[in-house]
Amino acid sequence: MAGEQGRSVLVTGGNRGIGLEVARRFVREGDRVAATYRTSAPEENFLAVQCDVTSSADVDQAFKEVEAAHGNVEVLIVNAGINDDQLLLRMSEESFTSVLDTNLTGAFRVVKRSLKGMLRAKHGRIILISSAVALRGEAGQANYAASKAGLIGLARSLAREYGSRGITVNVVAPGLTATDMSQALTEEQRDELVRQIPVGRLGNPAEIASAVHFLAGQSYITGAVIPVDGGAGMGH
Numbered sequence: 001m002a003g004e005q006g007r008s009v010l011v012t013g014g015n016r017g018i019g020l021e022v023a024r025r026f027v028r029e030g031d032r033v034a035a036t037y038r039t040s041a042p043e044e045n046f047l048a049v050q051c052d053v054t055s056s057a058d059v060d061q062a063f064k065e066v067e068a069a070h071g072n073v074e075v076l077i078v079n080a081g082i083n084d085d086q087l088l089l090r091m092s093e094e095s096f097t098s099v100l101d102t103n104l105t106g107a108f109r110v111v112k113r114s115l116k117g118m119l120r121a122k123h124g125r126i127i128l129i130s131s132a133v134a135l136r137g138e139a140g141q142a143n144y145a146a147s148k149a150g151l152i153g154l155a156r157s158l159a160r161e162y163g164s165r166g167i168t169v170n171v172v173a174p175g176l177t178a179t180d181m182s183q184a185l186t187e188e189q190r191d192e193l194v195r196q197i198p199v200g201r202l203g204n205p206a207e208i209a210s211a212v213h214f215l216a217g218q219s220y221i222t223g224a225v226i227p228v229d230g231g232a233g234m235g236h
Contacts, residue, residue, distance in 0.1 A: 006031035008070040009216075010063075012053060012110055013080030015042040017179035018129060021205035022077055022212050029213065032070040036062055036080065053080045053106030063113050072117030075216045078107045078151075079129040083144045096143045103147035107154060111169075115162070124167035125216045128155050129208075132175040132229040135236035148173075152225055159223035168222035170215045175229025177203040198231035 009026045013019040014035025020042060023035040027046050035042065036051035047069055051062035066073060081103040084095045107128055118124030133141055134148035151171060158169040176193050194201060211228045215221060227233050 007074040007216075008066070008072060009033045009075040009077070010066055010073045010114070011035045011077040011079055012051070012106075013037075014046075014077075015040055015048070018174060018177060018205045018208045019077070019079035020044070022079065022209045025206070025209040025213050026075070026216075031075070034066040034070060034073075038080070053110055054101050056109050059109045059113050067117070072121060073114050074118070074121070074123065075125045075127075076111065076114045077127045077129065077212055077216075078110055080106055080110075081129070081147070083141065085140045085144065087140050088142045091143065096146075099143040100147045100150070103144070104150040104154070107151055111154070111158065115167070118167050119162075119165055122166040124162075125218075126155075126158070126167065126169040127212050127215050128169070128171045129212075130171045130173045130225070132173050132227060132233035134173060135225075135227070135233045155225075156223045163222050166219075168215075168219065170218075170221060170223070171225045172208060172211050172215065173225055173227045173229065173233065174208045175203055175227070175232040177205060177208060179205060196232055197229070198234075201230065203228060203230060 009031045011019050011023045014023040015037035023033050023046055026033045033046040034049055035046055036049050038052050041048045049062045049065050052058045082099055084099050086095060111126060128151045130151045131148040133145045134152060137145055155169045155171045208228050211226050
């Protein structure tokens with residue numbers, strides 16, 4: 001459990017966008033925060049650890065660094081992910097498998113490594129960052145949607161496996177959020193997507209971080225999928 005210095009928190013893909021805002025939120029709450037990055041380290045008030053989640057060796061080394069500095073990871077936020085959009089008939093097999101290897105198999109690697117310490121402590125909070133696209137689909141994103149939908153099955157299976165050991169596993173499913181990924185869209189594409197959102201705007205990373213922080217403090221919510229999408233995915 002958390003001590004006087006707060007919890008040991010690890011955020012994968014914490015160098016920008018949603019992951020960075022999540023890391024900042026836990027820092028503000030007084031937790032000991034580490035965040036992984038693949039190529040560009042953030043200049044922030046938390047421990048930055050280089051890690052490519054497609055490498056089991058990288059994942060193991062990252063955890064060793066975090067454990068040495070902060071102790072066993074008590075709260076894990078799995079956010080590292082990529083997209084490589086293309087209509088399926090034009091999508092290469094490498095494009096499909098690389099997105100799944102980072103977004104889904106990468107989550108498997110990170111979660112599996114975190115369970116060592118959580119099982120010893122009989123306590124843990126795991127939150128996987130999925131997407132509204134996982135629930136409703138999106139043309140041109142079959143690989144991304146499949147990887148993000150896979151996180152839901154992974155989380156719910158682990159919730160059943162480890163709930164009796166004091167470990168909860170939940171999913172946050174953001175909608176279109178004001179990050180680098182949404183900035184890559186054209187103005188016309190963004191306008192069309194916003195028209196499909198009942199609240200009529202993009203989300204902001206702080207709103208995603210609030211949901212993540214809420215779940216990290218709960219002991220009787222597990223296997224849940226929390227949409228933070230302005231209503232875009234409701235009914236799915």
